[in-house]
Amino acid sequence: MEIRHHLFDRITMDPEKCFGKPCIRGMRIPVTTVLAFLSGGMSIEEMLKQWPELEREDIYQALGFAAALMEEKVVPLEHQ
Helix, strand or coil: CCEECCCCCCEEECCCCHHHCCEECCCCCEHHHHHHHHHCCCCHHHHHHHCCCCCHHHHHHHHHHHHHHHCCCCCCCCCC
16 A cells, blocks of 8 residues: 655655655655665766656655654653
């Protein structure tokens, strides 16, 4: 069962694909892969040539999704 993120409509999660990791539009391209290639110095244009099924907006949404995750707070639970 594919789930789309409520803010990022190109980000999907499906337990049957990539172990449920967030992916681009139901394809087997995890957000983490997009981010890893960008952080490694690959340009958006190079990514679009390498993976013609990707669209520029997919990459922008992967970046936005990662930024939104960084805004989440982690609240440690007290041990009893």
